[in-house]
Amino acid sequence: MPQQKSEHIPRATIQRLAVYVQVLENLQREGTEVISSEPLAKACNVNASQIRKDLAYFGEFGVRGVGYYVKNLIASITSALGVDREWRTVLVGVGNLGKALLNHKEFRLRGFNIVGAFDCDPFKIGEEVSGLEVVCTKRLREMIGDNGAEIGIITTPPERAQRAANHLVEAGINGILNFAPSRITVPDHVNVEYVDFFHHLYALSFNITHPNTK
Amino acid sequence: MPQQKSEHIPRATIQRLAVYVQVLENLQREGTEVISSEPLAKACNVNASQIRKDLAYFGEFGVRGVGYYVKNLIASITSALGVDREWRTVLVGVGNLGKALLNHKEFRLRGFNIVGAFDCDPFKIGEEVSGLEVVCTKRLREMIGDNGAEIGIITTPPERAQRAANHLVEAGINGILNFAPSRITVPDHVNVEYVDFFHHLYALSFNITHPNTK
DNA sequence: CCAAATTTGTGAAATAATTCTCATAAGTTA
DNA sequence: TAACTTATGAGAATTATTTCACAAATTTGG
Ligand SMILES: NC(=O)c1ccc[n+]([C@@H]2O[C@H](COP(=O)([O-])OP(=O)(O)OC[C@H]3O[C@@H](n4cnc5c(N)ncnc54)[C@H](O)[C@@H]3O)[C@@H](O)[C@H]2O)c1
Ligand SMILES: NC(=O)c1ccc[n+]([C@@H]2O[C@H](COP(=O)([O-])OP(=O)(O)OC[C@H]3O[C@@H](n4cnc5c(N)ncnc54)[C@H](O)[C@@H]3O)[C@@H](O)[C@H]2O)c1
Numbered sequence: 001m002p003q004q005k006s007e008h009i010p011r012a013t014i015q016r017l018a019v020y021v022q023v024l025e026n027l028q029r030e031g032t033e034v035i036s037s038e039p040l041a042k043a044c045n046v047n048a049s050q051i052r053k054d055l056a057y058f059g060e061f062g063v064r065g066v067g068y069y070v071k072n073l074i075a076s077i078t079s080a081l082g083v084d085r086e087w088r089t090v091l092v093g094v095g096n097l098g099k100a101l102l103n104h105k106e107f108r109l110r111g112f113n114i115v116g117a118f119d120c121d122p123f124k125i126g127e128e129v130s131g132l133e134v135v136c137t138k139r140l141r142e143m144i145g146d147n148g149a150e151i152g153i154i155t156t157p158p159e160r161a162q163r164a165a166n167h168l169v170e171a172g173i174n175g176i177l178n179f180a181p182s183r184i185t186v187p188d189h190v191n192v193e194y195v196d197f198f199h200h201l202y203a204l205s206f207n208i209t210h211p212n213t214k
Numbered sequence: 215m216p217q218q219k220s221e222h223i224p225r226a227t228i229q230r231l232a233v234y235v236q237v238l239e240n241l242q243r244e245g246t247e248v249i250s251s252e253p254l255a256k257a258c259n260v261n262a263s264q265i266r267k268d269l270a271y272f273g274e275f276g277v278r279g280v281g282y283y284v285k286n287l288i289a290s291i292t293s294a295l296g297v298d299r300e301w302r303t304v305l306v307g308v309g310n311l312g313k314a315l316l317n318h319k320e321f322r323l324r325g326f327n328i329v330g331a332f333d334c335d336p337f338k339i340g341e342e343v344s345g346l347e348v349v350c351t352k353r354l355r356e357m358i359g360d361n362g363a364e365i366g367i368i369t370t371p372p373e374r375a376q377r378a379a380n381h382l383v384e385a386g387i388n389g390i391l392n393f394a395p396s397r398i399t400v401p402d403h404v405n406v407e408y409v410d411f412f413h414h415l416y417a418l419s420f421n422i423t424h425p426n427t428k
Numbered sequence: 429c430c431a432a433a434t435t436t437g438t439g440a441a442a443t444a445a446t447t448c449t450c451a452t453a454a455g456t457t458a
Numbered sequence: 459t460a461a462c463t464t465a466t467g468a469g470a471a472t473t474a475t476t477t478c479a480c481a482a483a484t485t486t487g488g
Contacts, residue, residue: 010475014420018413019397026372026396036435043397049437049477056437064436065484081416082423100314112415151418158240175418177411182240183233183257191421193414197391199232200407201326202295204365204389206228207405209296224445250465263447266467278466279454 013054017077019044020051024074036067083111088149090116090173092164093156094124094134097179101155102130115147116140118167120160137167144171151175158182165192227268231291233258234265238288250281297325302363304330304387306378307370308338308348311393315369316344329361330354332381334374351381358385365389372396379406 023043027035041048055061058080062068078084089107091098094117101107107114117132118140119125127134135143152168154161154176161180168176175191178184186192237257241249255262269275272294276282292298303321305312308331315321321328331346332354333339341348349357366382368375368390375394382390389405392398400406 008474009424011417012475014417015413018410018416021416022395022410022413023397029373038435045397047477048435049479050475052435052437053476060437062436063484064482065434065486067435080420082419083416087415087419096314096318100310104310106412110412110415112412150422151415159243175422177414177418181236183237183259189425191418193418195409195411195414196232196236197409198320198324198326199229199236200391200409201301201324201365202232202235202297203225203228204391204405204407205296205301206294208364208389210223211403222444226445252465261447262465263449263467264445266465267446270467274467276466277454278452279456279464281465 009057013057014081016044016046016050016054017081019046020054021074021077021081024070024077028070028074032070034067034069037062040068085111087112087151088115088147089113089151089153090118090140090144090147090149090168091153091155092118092137092140092168093154093160093180094119094127094129095155095157098153098155099129101153102132112151114153115149116143118143137164140167141171144173149173151177154178154180154184156180223271227271228295230258230260230264230268231295233260234268235288235291235295238284238291242284242288246284248281248283251276254282299325301326301365302329302361303327303365303367304332304354304358304361304363304382305367305369306332306351306354306382307368307374307394308333308341308343309369309371312367312369313343315367316346326365328367329363330357332357351378354381355385358387363387365391368392368394368398370394 020040023040027043037048037051041051044051059076061073061076075084089112091102091114094102098117102114102117114132117129117134118137119134120137124134125136150173152173152175154164156164158180159182161178161182162184165176165184165186169186169190174189176184176186177193177195179195181196181198184192234254237254241257251262251265255265258265273290275287275290289298303326305316305328308316312331316328316331328346331343331348332351333348334351338348339350364387366387366389368378370378372394373396375392375396376398379390379398379400383400383404388403390398390400391407391409393409395410395412398406
């Protein structure tokens, strides 16, 4: 089990570790058992020493003269990221996107188990989606007390995201994945990640418009 | 119209510009007409001089002693990003996610107009989704020649993403938004952005697991 | 069992990004 | 119109991240 060696780990490193896992899993699916940092770097579009430095924050996972055992490295990185366990999550806002996510099997497969679905619309409360009964947002606190969820997913309209966040924070959640296109304010101990694919489209737009500045 | 002043613009700056637009649009919706870098920074969770530096890459948009006119600043940033126009896009892989995206109105509203839907499954070809007829991927090149799309969206399974990318590149696209959880290889002139919300969940998982290292 | 070939892990060097500081410009008030 | 207030824009200082370069470790082949 990898132990963290250093104090501060750059956010960029965490993002890259997620990419390494993705690429390593695809390599594993294709039958690769061992890989060295050079070809892995090429597949991930980064520098080889970048990979070695990123891994060095957590321990020594390679074999000199050989490389990395794909299976072991996946296990080491997922353990370092803390994704080698079940994370219980709840979802707030059972609209189009919320329903699509509730039906998406991959969440459970990857250990992110959605165990509660909440909405404030009286017409939606009581409805069943993907085996879960939609519950009134007001009951978030009591329900999370029961099921011990730690991560909240927000899929409400943007102007409701802050309210949903407040409910989640009050209920004791300490991580939020926000799909609504608005920033939310939470206490320091609560982590927030934003998913907004327009941000990516904007980046594409910029890079296509200014090909020289890349 | 803002003119780019400097050579290289950090990727992080582009990402933040997208956040600024998002926050400014929400401020505008709430009736704010002028804002200075300090409160805007607070709302975006960044440093105020960071905002001023980011904007300085593109020109001078503020008024000393006053701040920024929200409406003007939105216009300036969107123009800098190149999103003050229509971008014609095509989508490859009309499955669950692909259909959800085709039905999502926001794309057109934001100027990213999906003008073609492609799939390789003979049962899907000919089907109509959100006013578009699903066409065989093989016909990508001829169709793009007709409709002049510049951006491709990939929503195929991960092991098919590279093939889809190859088709798109051959058809002359120069930007790809890849929702499949696999990295793709493309020529230098083609820009790729990846959307993977497991990466964000992994980041949450890490930050919750190691609260001290933040 | 030793030598050659690899490839890791890491401190040092080079780059890059962020934050600080303050002169300068614009607006406001009397 | 002059004094005062405010907040930008830009260079300097600081801090962070990435890349380089090489010693150390391991395997493999003779
Ligand atoms: N639909 C998509 O493909 C898509 C893609 C990207 C982002 N988004 C974003 O995701 C969010 C949801 O999109 P959607 O298309 O599902 O919208 P939607 O209107 O279908 O769903 C929103 C749901 O949130 C519920 N809600 C509103 N306020 C609430 C509150 N305070 N507490 C709990 N529930 C509340 C509503 O009752 C509704 O069921 C939006 O912010 C949208 O911008 C959607
Ligand atoms: N469904 C979700 O909520 C979701 C969320 C995040 C990411 N994703 C990812 O998005 C991708 C699609 O997911 P999905 O649930 O829509 O899967 P899906 O199986 O429903 O759809 C995939 C579609 O791609 C088509 N396809 C396969 N190979 C193709 C090719 N070479 N050219 C053109 N079309 C091709 C298939 O015929 C099918 O229609 C997957 O990679 C998945 O991991 C899905």
